[in-house]
Amino acid sequence: MPRSKRDKKVSLTKTDRKGLAWKQRIIDDIRFCVEKYPNIFVFQVQNMRNNLLKDLRQEWKQNSRFIFGKNRIMQIGLGRTKAEEVEKGIHKLSKRLTGQVGLLFTEKSKEDVLKWAEKYWAVEYARSGFTATETVTLPAGPLEEFAHSMEPHLRSLGLPTKLEKGIVTIYSDYTVCEKGKVLTPEQARILKLLGKPMAKFRLTMKCSWTKADGFQLHVKDDEQDQNKETDTPMEEDEDEEEDDDNADDDIDEE
Numbered sequence: 389m390p391r392s393k394r395d396k397k398v399s400l401t402k403t404d405r406k407g408l409a410w411k412q413r414i415i416d417d418i419r420f421c422v423e424k425y426p427n428i429f430v431f432q433v434q435n436m437r438n439n440l441l442k443d444l445r446q447e448w449k450q451n452s453r454f455i456f457g458k459n460r461i462m463q464i465g466l467g468r469t470k471a472e473e474v475e476k477g478i479h480k481l482s483k484r485l486t487g488q489v490g491l492l493f494t495e496k497s498k499e500d501v502l503k504w505a506e507k508y509w510a511v512e513y514a515r516s517g518f519t520a521t522e523t524v525t526l527p528a529g530p531l532e533e534f535a536h537s538m539e540p541h542l543r544s545l546g547l548p549t550k551l552e553k554g555i556v557t558i559y560s561d562y563t564v565c566e567k568g569k570v571l572t573p574e575q576a577r578i579l580k581l582l583g584k585p586m587a588k589f590r591l592t593m594k595c596s597w598t599k600a601d602g603f604q605l606h607v608k609d610d611e612q613d614q615n616k617e618t619d620t621p622m623e624e625d626e627d628e629e630e631d632d633d634n635a636d637d638d639i640d641e642e
Contacts, residue, residue: 411461418465418491421453422474425493429501430484430594432607435587437512441490444591448494456490466491480603484595498596502606505593514586516573521586524564524579531556534581542581545574 422428433441433456445454455462463482467473473482481491494501514520531549534542534556542549548560564582565575579586595605 414455414457414461415465418455418462419474421455421491421493422466422478425453425495426599427494427496427498427501427596428478428481428598429492429494429596430481431490431492431505431591432594433488433490433589433591435512435514435518435589436488437510437589440510440512440589451496452492452494454490454492459485459487459489462491475597475599477602478597481595481597484605484609489594492593498598498601498604501596502593505591509588509590511585512587512589513580513584514571514576516571516576518571518576518587520565520567520569520571520575523567524582524584526558526562526564526582528558528560531558538581542578545578547578 441454441456448454463485464472465474466482466485467479468482469479473479485491492501526547530552531542532555536551536554536556539549539551539556542556547558548562549556549558551557564578565571571579592607594607595603597603
């Protein structure tokens with residue numbers, strides 16, 4: 389029997405690309421924030437975690453606004469040159485919108501924001517590509533924190549495990565990772581299962597622009613790319629995949 393021409397497979401995962409209207413909305417939003425808030429910061433993210441950035445947005449929403457979007461669109465919103473800038477000297481912020489960065493618009497003083505950024509950090513589980521901060525070794529013996537059903541998964545990650553009387557057991561000493569070496573996807577998963585976070589989520593204020601003082605550089609340009617983690621989408625947490633897939637497009641909505 390010939391196949392019907394109406395019998396076509398339709399992918400339910402297909403989504404429409406964001407168009408010019410969406411980009412223009414972000415540009416207008418940035419320009420509105422430039423008028424509303426007296427102080428603007430370009431911040432760099434170390435060990436990006438979307439859920440923690442959302443928590444900060446909630447914490448600061450009364451007098452501030454975080455925008456974390458595509459750098460090119462944020463540059464257009466601020467103005468890339470003296471001729472395009474929406475405020476005098478603000479194009480200097482655009483030049484620093486490179487890498488994993490965002491914009492913070494706030495009513496808080498420059499001093500308060502800089503003091504907060506120096507002290508703020510949050511511990512998170514490391515991902516593949518992160519440089520291990522310590523050596524983690526598991527001695528031979530039982531791993532009673534894991535259910536017996538986890539044994540095949542642990543073995544697939546490279547752990548020398550077996551079941552002994554229904555208890556997951558390592559039959560030889562095993563070094564999960566070594567200090568100073570880059571983590572593999574399997575090592576990152578093992579560390580998370582063991583409950584050993586290594587990464588620190590933090591924001592570094594690269595530069596600022598205020599209506600009172602204009603532009604100020606806080607981190608030298610040749611230091612901006614230090615201590616950055618290379619995140620591989622394949623190794624992101626399952627509960628963050630959807631958010632992190634759209635991290636470049638993420639913008640705070642009120």
